[in-house]
Amino acid sequence: MTVYKYIGRTNQGAQKKGIVDAANKQAAIAKLRAQGINPREVNESTSILHKDLNLGGAKVKNQDFVIYCRQFATLIRAGVSIVESTRILADQSKSKPLKKALEEVEDDIRTGVSFSAATLKHPKVFPLLFSNMMRSGEATGNIDDTLERLANTFEKQYNLKKKVQSTMTYPAVLFVLTIVVAIFMMVFIVPSFVESFEEMGAELPWMTIAIIAISGWLQKFWWLVILIVVGAVIGFQMLYKRNEQFNYAVHYGLLRMPIFGPILQKTAISRMMGTLSSLFSSAVPILQSLTIVEQVVGNPVMSKVVLEARDSLERGNTLSEPLEKSWLFPPLVTSMTRIGESTGSLDYMLEKVAEFYDQEVERSVDTLKSLIEPLMILFLAGIVGIIVAAIFMPMFSLYEQM
Numbered sequence: 001m002t003v004y005k006y007i008g009r010t011n012q013g014a015q016k017k018g019i020v021d022a023a024n025k026q027a028a029i030a031k032l033r034a035q036g037i038n039p040r041e042v043n044e045s046t047s048i049l050h051k052d053l054n055l056g057g058a059k060v061k062n063q064d065f066v067i068y069c070r071q072f073a074t075l076i077r078a079g080v081s082i083v084e085s086t087r088i089l090a091d092q093s094k095s096k097p098l099k100k101a102l103e104e105v106e107d108d109i110r111t112g113v114s115f116s117a118a119t120l121k122h123p124k125v126f127p128l129l130f131s132n133m134m135r136s137g138e139a140t141g142n143i144d145d146t147l148e149r150l151a152n153t154f155e156k157q158y159n160l161k162k163k164v165q166s167t168m169t170y171p172a173v174l175f176v177l178t179i180v181v182a183i184f185m186m187v188f189i190v191p192s193f194v195e196s197f198e199e200m201g202a203e204l205p206w207m208t209i210a211i212i213a214i215s216g217w218l219q220k221f222w223w224l225v226i227l228i229v230v231g232a233v234i235g236f237q238m239l240y241k242r243n244e245q246f247n248y249a250v251h252y253g254l255l256r257m258p259i260f261g262p263i264l265q266k267t268a269i270s271r272m273m274g275t276l277s278s279l280f281s282s283a284v285p286i287l288q289s290l291t292i293v294e295q296v297v298g299n300p301v302m303s304k305v306v307l308e309a310r311d312s313l314e315r316g317n318t319l320s321e322p323l324e325k326s327w328l329f330p331p332l333v334t335s336m337t338r339i340g341e342s343t344g345s346l347d348y349m350l351e352k353v354a355e356f357y358d359q360e361v362e363r364s365v366d367t368l369k370s371l372i373e374p375l376m377i378l379f380l381a382g383i384v385g386i387i388v389a390a391i392f393m394p395m396f397s398l399y400e401q402m
Helices: 025-034 062-077 082-092 096-110 115-119 128-140 143-200 206-242 244-256 260-281 286-296 300-314 320-325 331-343 346-401
Strands: 002-010 015-022 037-044
Touching: 002 025, 015 025, 015 096, 025 037, 025 096, 062 082, 062 096, 062 143, 082 096, 096 115, 115 128, 128 143, 128 260, 128 286, 143 206, 143 260, 143 346, 206 244, 206 346, 244 260, 244 300, 260 286, 260 300, 260 346, 286 300, 300 320, 320 331, 331 346
Parallel strands: none
Antiparallel strands: 002 015, 002 037
């Protein structure tokens, strides 16, 4: 959005100067007139203070976007026009990226652009699912219902994602903590006992010898360990973002993992089926719906199956056929999809599948939480216990000899 400096007069005749954000000069003039200002001069600001700093395109928090959808639906139901609703929500939004995007959307609407087309210009703020469902809502006149459905969809996906993330985060943090504690003991605790062992002249067991050797190596090459870890993290991130094959392999490996894999699989199925159901319910054509799902499902392994399903439909086959061939989808999913296709109630069937897997993920996560805490504590105790045992075993052996 461009910043324009203006000079004009209010409806009461008072002179007024200032700045205004707008997509172009015509939009700036329209915005000023809507505020009761008759501009005489409107020029683009050249001041560096008015230039936007683009730091990678900040995204809107999910909870802020859900609240926006619900408030938007309420305003539309109350009979407020789309352009006025957009202006009201832009004024009261606490999210800077959302506020800025809504102001630009308002300017576009005032110049004759449809709301859905205006939101497509801001893919980092408005998801593809949102823009396409709103396009359908504009065509059918059910914008308020569409917004409520979108809010429910985003809220369910957000809650499910956070629940899975919290479960995955705990073991990851505890694992890192265990490694840090082990390295600390190797570098600072074990060396203090080495001199004592040498003075005592005790015969060291193989476990103690191994621990002392690892400790000595870490003291000499600690910088190499740091370089390897940092290099591995940076290399992984670069490959993950830029190499599609590596990205696919990572997601495939995660889905095949024991314990965590089935949870991720159920989460992906729930997201796919819920999104597809929402699009069908909003009268979005099935081929277009599958194209959208392919881009928003967030898993390249599942995106590949969705692409195959789209190609299958284009060839005149059913949606359920490619799903049946994939190991990702259990018989329940393919059976419900087949029944939905044959009875003409595909959106309802997909919604029920999504609800079922939402509940399955919640049950699996709750069960995993109750099991993973004692297992990780046992892992931490085991690593520390091995180091401690290696240190004290020579002492016990020397005491027995005495």
